[in-house]
Amino acid sequence: MSETAKVLLDGQECELPVITGTENEKAIDISKLRDKTGYVTLDTGYKNTGATTSAITFLDGEQGILRYRGYPIEQLAEKSNFLEVSYLLLYGELPSASQLTDFTKRITRHTLVHEDVKKFFDGWPSSAHPMGQLCSLICSLSSFYPESLNPNRSQEEVDLSIIRILAKMPTLVSWIYKKSIGHPLIYPNNNLDYVSNFLFMTYGMRTEDFHVDPVIVEAMDKLLILHADHEQNCSTSTVRLVGSSQANPYASVAAGVAALWGPLHGGANQKVIEMLDQIQNDGGNTAKWIEKAKDKNDPFR
The missing domain is CATH 1.10.580.10 (Citrate Synthase, domain 1)
Structure with a gap:
């Protein structure tokens, strides 16, 4: 039997499907909530909401996990190139040698x-x-x-x-x-x-x-x-x-x-580049700037 979540609204119980993702993460499917109850959800910033189902990428920043189509990023970075990874993301599988050659030529x-x-x-x-x-x-x-x-x-x-x-x-x-x-x-x-x-x-x-x-x-x-x-x-x-x-x-x-x-x-990436330029212009003493970043009282943070 499929797993469900129960919501009690105005004295009535509403069952909502629970979906299990490719990495065993759980989600409550609320797509029928309004039809069943008249209620909508409020999730400022969509911090708790998945906009779609997808088998392309799994990302867990807290655990340091990034996978494309199930492949760990560490393996792809070591053994693949960007166009090969692009093919994987677009079409769902790594290309054969002939497929990669054709894709590259196109x-x-x-x-x-x-x-x-x-x-x-x-x-x-x-x-x-x-x-x-x-x-x-x-x-x-x-x-x-x-x-x-x-x-x-x-x-x-x-x-x-x-x-x-x-x-x-x-x-x-x-x-x-x-x-x-x-x-x-x-x-x-x-x-x-x-x-x-x-x-x-x-x-x-x-x-x-x-x-x-x-x-x-x-x-x-x-x-x-x-x-x-x-x-x-x-x-x-x-x-x-x-x-x-x-x-x-x-x-x-x-x-x-x-x-x-x-x-x-993406503006955060710009700030990183500006910071690296600042470190380089200061002489490139990375140890000094690491200590500045660790210092809670340093305005560099």
């Missing part, structure tokens, strides 16, 4: 963006925040691919939009950085792998050869894997909410970027 073919995209930068000051620029650029892709506005397009066409977003993101991000320092844009070099290509476009110069440091490539690849998915967080929930209106995927992802921009979400 992404490689779509790294270029329309030349008119460069005109966007002419309207922004050099001090424009990169997240604001990224929101605009991603959303603009729907103008270059108007077929994405059709909510009833085939799964193959939806898949193409996903491929395009994955492929063009490094190009857009690198161009934002180049414009911020007044350097000419660098086009993709599709002879390079995904991460190396991003680093080439970001730090390469038209005036000289650029050799990608394999240590940096490995570190960046692991960083992308670790940030690939974090359950139903603020930005993920935003993308799902906007997408539920049948908005096109570019607009939905752009909304997620806007959510990530907030100081209580």
